[in-house]
Amino acid sequence: MKTAQELNRFEIRLSGTGGQGIITLGRILGGGLALGMGYHVTQTQSYGPEARGGASRSDLVVSSRRISYPKTESIDLLVALSQEACYAYYRFIKPGGVLLVDSGLVRQTPSNVFLGLPFTDLTVRKLKVPQAMNVVVLGALTWLLPFAEARVMKQALRDSLPPKLHELNLKAFQLGYSEARKAFDPHEAWTPKPDDDDGDERIVL
């Protein structure tokens, strides 16, 4: 069981393609952290033409204190679910920040230091419902983020989806959570690496 920890502007960017459910993912993750974990959270997102077909994104700032500036400045965690999004936002990751990609869709990462799971493939293969991919990511993020609790996130999921979708989405959440548990070590992930190019690849699956 994780315990709430002191955060000072932890910035997350969720990015990908329109239709992947990025905005919903942001809302559920933010809602869980704000209402369930008691953090201050601001969630902003890209709107309009930018959000169509091309890159879609949702930004979260998580903090133990009141958040003044609601947008992200230097990203602690970038989740890139498309190649374009990975290219577009990689440069905003702060030193020591983490990149998490859909390793099925993001073939080229700008750095060797990243975490990856083939979220889309997993979802299609195991759940047969590609739309649930964002919740698989949510499960993985819940494992990865030291301050997110699975119990709380599942509740957030239930609270923001109609009852008839609960079963499927909780399954998706569990899939992401357990796959991430097999693949990632959160402690290691959040320990700053001295050198990006030490050849220590941590590509998983």
Next chain:
Amino acid sequence: MAQKKSKQRKAVFALGNEAVVEGALLAGCSFYAGYPITPSSEIMEVMAARLPRSEDGVFIQMEDEIASMGAIIGASLAGRKAMTATSGPGFSLMQENLGFACMTEVPLVVVNVMRGGPSTGLPTSPAQGDVQQARWGTHGDHPVIVLSASDVRECLEMTITAFNFAEKYRTPVILLLDEITAHTREKIELPEPGELEIVGRSYPTVPPEWYKPYEDTMRGVSPMPPIGSGYRHHVTGLTHDVLGFPTQRPDEVKAIMERLFRKIDQFYPDIMLVEEYMTEDADIGVVAYGSVARSAELAIDMAREQGYKAGLIKLKTLFPFPKPFVNRLAARCSRIVVPEMNMGQMSREVKRVAARTTSIRTVNRIDGQIITPTQICKAITQG
């Protein structure tokens, strides 16, 4: 999650636009007419889902923004607390009827979620370009109350304030948001009904035959009966006498116009709302509003870390311009920085009251991007 226990206040993770709806409903709004336009549309969408579910709430989508304003004025005349929400181009279309509401003293709330302009401009990007339009948009000369909100909690609070001012002063009130504030999600706790001060409409206290719809009172605001309640008076956008009938007599015109100003003027201390951050010992001031005020707050922290004594006045009331607060800040500061997402609409007001006291530096941006804390910090710290 959302605490469902009766004792605890319900918390939601809401968009600024959704918080506006919560505030409006808490304030007693029971009528919404609108026309969809980005980035204000969520207000309308949530209203469409909420109002029909309440006992007497009315939602109607009109054919354009002109019609939306007409409909809410009509509804307000019929006794409802009414509002509409729009963005730049729609706000322009509302101006004529907004003037009608000023002249006929119809309480209502217009929310304008500002986006990049002119014209279709940047429909999905933030801007603060409608500040002076809110002040001077309609024809003729009249006072206005323009409020603004910088975060989601304020969206809720200022919407309630807007309704309260509208009823108290029998006037339309404009709430200016920007795309960032409207589209930011944050946790807000919903106050319980009864927890807040809600101003209702004042009704006549005399029989219909003795009622004068535009009679001067101590407060300058006359009571307002709903249509259909037995007080059959005439409402017209023409200058009118105390009975509401058109008049061109200079003495009668002067009286009504002066009263329109006086009913706002004499309550400045009640209407001018600001929040101060670290101003007690500040020698560099920042005046900001809307989402930019949040950047400014972080910029103050950054500047303080570097040893600069900076302080912020966040304007929650834009008009009437909170002159006394800015004056006080100007008197103690060697410089006032005014960051805004336009080419200097509010800084005009700051200059008007403080240019002789101190130097004023503007930070402007019209590329559809928020002004970052770093930008503002630079303006604070650099010679």
Next chain:
Amino acid sequence: MTKKAKGQTEITIYPDWCKGCGICVEFCPAKVLALGRDGKARVARLDECINCGFCERHCPDFAIVVRGKGRKRRAPACAENGETPVDKE
């Protein structure tokens, strides 16, 4: 149309309200009315009036009142006063 009895009416014209448009004079089927020297309508041949109601209905200024002979001005008959509205037809 049944033949109407003539001369059963009294006609009042309010000169302050009459603007002298001449509609009543032109279209009165019995030629009861005429325009006076002041340009206002006046009753020229009261006995010819058949009480058809044309002038009253067509006076844009509500300046002509036609009453049955000897009838007083009746009390207001608006529904708000609790009276049954008068059936006009």
Next chain:
Amino acid sequence: MADITELIHDYLRHNKKFPHVFCAGCGHGIVLGALIRSIHALGLSKDEVCIVAGIGCSGRIAAYVDFNTVHTTHGRALTFATGIKMANPKLKVITIMGDGDAMSIGGNHLIHAARRNIGVTALVLNNNIYGMTGGQCSATTPQGATTQTTPFGQMEKAFDIVTLAAAAGANGVYRGSTFHVNMLDRLVATAIERPGFNLVEIITPCHTQYGRKNKYKSAVDMFKWIKKNCVPKEKFDALPEADRGEKMPIGTFVEKDHKGLEQLYGELQARLNRPGRPVAEPEQPSAQHAEESRNIMNKEPK
């Protein structure tokens, strides 16, 4: 037969100056009379009637009559009326508009009021001209007519108000004239009484601005023109095409029995608020849907 004028006097505002502002022989006064008689015949109380007028000569009618009266902005009367009716469906809301009001600047509001079938009665006083602003051509000025802004004759075609309102879906569409007052009384009363959106086009003369420039020197000339050319619809329909000329039909054109919007809305509300009905989580679904659809669909922001 008596009581026609005295009845009208009972409904006028006694603290308002008479005679009214209209020109001698203007049909607007006759319309006001017809309106009062219709309301009286329906047994409505003054308090339950709300008159909403636009801008122009016709807009001034509102001030004289002792109902709830609102004199709005140019062309927008129907929007105010929509708000009033939705806010208080018990009111009988009647709009008075001129042809400039209803057909030009407010044309969009007219077709949408008809489409949404809001329970408002619209009286369109058609005098073929902008009277108050000095006699400029309007959307109903006949082709060939001379006005201040068509000194060489109007080239554009005139709107047919009745056909337009019918096409837009009005529940009731009528045309009357200020000469055929008995029929006008009947049409206006019907239009007020029936549910949904009902429109009466009223042919009314403006000799000052229109007639003067188009061979009708006086009010009387104009009324003669109306008398000759407004023929009951049945008669008009029986006329051979060649004999129709300037003539226009008056009477009833459309009568449908659809429920008014305010009625449908009331029923929806009653359904949603029926006791025992589970209260749905209100705020979430719509906002969520909105966000998603914004992302997935190619929704062009305005």
